[in-house]
Every structure is written in C-alpha cells, then in structure tokens.
Amino acid sequence: MSDSHSSIKEWPEQMRPREKLLQYGAQSLSDSELLAIFLRTGVKGCSAVELANRLLVSFGGLNELLGANQQQFCEHLGLGPAKYAQLNAVLEMSKRFYRHQLESKVSMTSSNAVAQYLSHLMRELQYECFYVLYLDNQNQLISCDEVFRGTINAASVYPREIVREVIKYNAASVILSHNHPSGIATPSEADRRITQRIVDALALIDVTVLDHFIIGRDDPYSFADHGLL
Structure with a gap:
C-alpha cells in the first residue's frame, strides 16, 4: 500500500x-x-x-x-472562498436537480423520491425549519415552502397558517417535513403533538396529511412508515 x-x-x-x-x-x-x-x-x-x-x-x-x-x-x-463558492454551487445544483425530479414525476406517491429531495434540501442546514409540500388531487407537487424557522414546538408552528396556505394553493393533501440539526431523526413528543394538531386542523377542510418526514444525519424518519399517521 x-x-x-x-x-x-x-x-x-x-x-x-x-x-x-x-x-x-x-x-x-x-x-x-x-x-x-x-x-x-x-x-x-x-x-x-x-x-x-x-x-x-x-x-x-x-x-x-x-x-x-x-x-x-x-x-x-x-x-478558501473559491472552494466555498464551488461547494455551494454544487449543493444548489443538487437541490435543483432533485426538485426537478420531484416536480416532473407523475405523482408524489413515491416516499423514497420525496425523502431524497427533502434530504438534499434540509440535511445540511444548521438551524431547524419546517417545510410543507402542497399537492393537488393527482398527488402532483404544487409548491414546497418553508413555513417556519426555529425550534419546532407548539408555540412556533401554527396550524392555522398552514390551513391558510392550503386554501391559497387549493391543495388536496400535504406532506410535512422538518429537520433535526442534531442529526437524530426520531420524533420528539412535541413533534408528535404538532403533527396531530395539523392533521386535526386540515381534517376540518378535508385535506389529508400524507406524511411527516424528519430529516437528520441518516435516513429520514417517516411518520407514515411508522404508523403514526
């Protein structure tokens, strides 16, 4: 060697x-x-x-x-600055590639495709943020928006604001996602509570929460795959 x-x-x-x-x-x-x-x-x-x-x-x-x-x-x-610029250009190209892959799919029924996109979007972030993917009645992506930033708890995530955006987009269903910068992609009790609050709020207008992904260091955690939705 x-x-x-x-x-x-x-x-x-x-x-x-x-x-x-x-x-x-x-x-x-x-x-x-x-x-x-x-x-x-x-x-x-x-x-x-x-x-x-x-x-x-x-x-x-x-x-x-x-x-x-x-x-x-x-x-x-x-x-140095040149390497930093080069790295961030690569990261942004990767995000745009996976977003295009996601938007060009016939539907969002592939949880692997969604998880892959969200991982590229959120995994390297050093702050905690909450995203919502709004889908039409064919499960096609309408929009993917960051709706909250900061520690995710009942005080910082407001279901009524998600309801308002759902109505604006005329979405039929949503996928939720937030990241754990600590790297551990398992739901806290606060994560479970806010998920249920959003599910209950959207049920009043006949909109379904298909999944909630937590993005950490390893594979994303899916609420749906673990029977939590």
Missing part, C-alpha cells in the same frame, strides 16, 4: 478516488474519497485524501462541513 503522504498519482489506479468512482460508481467511495475528488489537490506533504480525512475530523463529519458558513469553512487549511 502506498504511503499516505505520496501523490495520489503514484497510487495503484484502483485506489485512486476518481478512477474508483468511474469504475465502481460514486456510492462505492468513502466520505473522504468523495471530498478528495472535490478538493482535487492536497497541500504540501499531504495528499488530497489525507487532507480530506483531516478536514472531516476537524469539522466533525461531512454534514458539518457541507453546512459550514463561509467563515467557518475558509479558516481551514486547503479551503
């Missing part, structure tokens, strides 16, 4: 991140290998993969790196 401080060009071809991605697919790469491809080069005495490993340890993980603000990002060795 090659010395970790040697140039990646000196590594066996099957170990180089770019060649590995092209041969086996991006899903076969570790977080540090994916980040190394983004970085392209290391620093003196440190390969791109070695630098990627150091950055992931320093930030605490890939999600924390992706969610860092410009000041936090640029104070690390090997990073």
Whole structure:
C-alpha cells in the first residue's frame, strides 16, 4: 500500500478516488474519497485524501462541513472562498436537480423520491425549519415552502397558517417535513403533538396529511412508515 503522504498519482489506479468512482460508481467511495475528488489537490506533504480525512475530523463529519458558513469553512487549511463558492454551487445544483425530479414525476406517491429531495434540501442546514409540500388531487407537487424557522414546538408552528396556505394553493393533501440539526431523526413528543394538531386542523377542510418526514444525519424518519399517521 502506498504511503499516505505520496501523490495520489503514484497510487495503484484502483485506489485512486476518481478512477474508483468511474469504475465502481460514486456510492462505492468513502466520505473522504468523495471530498478528495472535490478538493482535487492536497497541500504540501499531504495528499488530497489525507487532507480530506483531516478536514472531516476537524469539522466533525461531512454534514458539518457541507453546512459550514463561509467563515467557518475558509479558516481551514486547503479551503478558501473559491472552494466555498464551488461547494455551494454544487449543493444548489443538487437541490435543483432533485426538485426537478420531484416536480416532473407523475405523482408524489413515491416516499423514497420525496425523502431524497427533502434530504438534499434540509440535511445540511444548521438551524431547524419546517417545510410543507402542497399537492393537488393527482398527488402532483404544487409548491414546497418553508413555513417556519426555529425550534419546532407548539408555540412556533401554527396550524392555522398552514390551513391558510392550503386554501391559497387549493391543495388536496400535504406532506410535512422538518429537520433535526442534531442529526437524530426520531420524533420528539412535541413533534408528535404538532403533527396531530395539523392533521386535526386540515381534517376540518378535508385535506389529508400524507406524511411527516424528519430529516437528520441518516435516513429520514417517516411518520407514515411508522404508523403514526
């Protein structure tokens, strides 16, 4: 095995991140290998993969790196404003791609597609926010809006405002989603209470809550899949 401080060009071809991605697919790469491809080069005495490993340890993980603000990002060795701009352009393209995929689907009945889109939209956010996806009677997406920001509890999420937006869009059903920046995608008692309040409020106007996703570090949590709706 090659010395970790040697140039990646000196590594066996099957170990180089770019060649590995092209041969086996991006899903076969570790977080540090994916980040190394983004970085392209290391620093003196440190390969791109070695630098990627150091950055992931320093930030605490890939999600924390992706969610860092410009000041936090640029104070690390090997990073700067150009890399920050490049990274945020990639993230925004990813969000737009998944939104287009979602909007172009015949219906929103695929929970995997919805969860994937919401993960790309919310996973790297460092603050807690609440989104509502408004659907028509064919389960097609009308709009996806951030309706609240801050700690999600009964005092900060107002079902009447969601009802008002549902009426404005003439939506037939909705999907709720909020994120847990802590990374643990399990519902709190407050999450359960506010979900039930929204379900009850929308039932009065014959609008169904199809699901409520919680976005964390790992796979999204689906209220519907866990029998909570």
